[in-house]
Amino acid sequence: MHSNQQHPYTEWVDLASRKLGGQVLSCSDDFFAEMENLIKPAEPVFIHDKYTDRGKWMDGWESRRKRVVGYDWAILKLGCQGRIKGFNVNTMHFAGNAPKQVSIEACNSRTAPDENTQWTTIVSQQDVQPTSNNFIDCESDGVWTHLRLNSFPDGGIARLRVYGEAVMDTDWFLPGEPVDLAFVKNGARPVECSDMFFSSMTNLIMPDRGINMGDGWETKRRRGGRECDWIIVKLAGTGTVKKVVVDTAHFKGNYPDGFSLLGISMPEGQHPGENADWQPIIERQKLTADAEHFYKDEVISGEQTFTHIKLNMYPDGGISRLRVFGFLAAE
Template identity: 70%
Template structure:
């Protein structure tokens, strides 16, 4: 099974339930619950399945509006951050999709209320039924947002809302000299590129918690000649020094990598590639099945500040999670 390729492969879904995203309220979800908007799996259609309110649909669907106005849903992002684009997915909503949508955003430590000031990120525009509707963010892309309001005109159904971007590490929340997982998505890390992700997405590698099954990790196809290794390049949550690493092969039993290395570099411009001037952080280490592997004494170059890491696995296989504990440093 190959993963769907979309324009935001390098970015993370900030509304994901895995990060703690939540649909807080909606104007109406008579036909299908608002919580479906951020379900992690792709939407499905089940022919002949009905509820006492009508056809069962895998998304958020309001009733037909018979008065002026429009419907809306408010979401709390799992991680506050910068947003680069959306997918307003109307898959399987063919005759009942909205005609148009708009998206507003705010940053708030509290749940939005009637006094909340919203900023329009996506002006009202047409969306296609039964489709992925990818929308780039222009205005407001450099700002940090915590909540969204999806407006649909005038009513209808949206299967999923994906919010692609980068979490921003809130350094004000950290204690003095507190170590941080600099490879965690919810702190602001993100995968930039990898050699292969045939079976499962590179984004999974940096998600919170342990993997829930073999599909919840980064897994490459079986290597048949050619290069001897697969690799993934990750932008750290912040520049920092690296001191402790965990490589977790949870659920990978017959397909874990034989071994791995970890390298890093300092490149604040972000212009990295597989053949950049990488420096070793952990020399080649053996891995085992379905286990957490911890490294502290093996970590070298601990005084150096890095912005990116490269995990190389030999020759191929699956890794569930990668944790890189270190100390963020000021870029000033």
């Protein structure tokens, strides 16, 4: 368990988020507050005088007081299968009604879990603090699709965040089909950027188009200093780059003047820095406001394979999404 102040998993993505397709499938009891609240994207809130027919309104999952032996549970489907690094069992605003302890089990299943599912414990039963962020390391490096959050003996949990790295489902792809190597659900992740003052670099590789200007990667207005802002993304696997989409959706008065794309191949477990020996993939191109920009003929890297890409954004501003389509190198 980590302290309440530290956030040890900032470099990892929340595999249970609704944005990736996460769902809460079932639970033992959500009498006071619905199980679906566990994966709401917003931070939990407390409304002092808000009540329902069942009691105090709470922004989380809350079961009734248990008067029999046992414990409560909720089953979640992750938005994509992945290796989990750690959790935040967030009990914010559950002061006199948080569980005493939790544990977390996992499985890998093509279908929804049932009574025959074999669960593996990945967080052993341990105390959690009320009205707190409870950061807990994962005890397994397996690849999981579903979780069961156990609450001992009962009570309320505001949010569950499941931090980790998506693992590509290679069975989904047809032979010879290009893959978005920079897509979060395929296992890509941003590792570093020059600046993300207004919005997170993780947004750049999320599914779908951005919903508003906050749902992209946006840097502050720079006054001098370096030539451009930049972001480094670890690709889903080693591969060639064949076509690229740069989407400036919703960025109208703050889209970048242009961008360029570079690549590098690094040994497993190593990440390149800003000044590594980057190879050009697409030379500098102009961008326009609030639009998707498509590049195929401009790709100059041929059959070179890359593990990481670096997007340079001139001079600053916001990009909503980046798609990097190519072919995985043969293992």
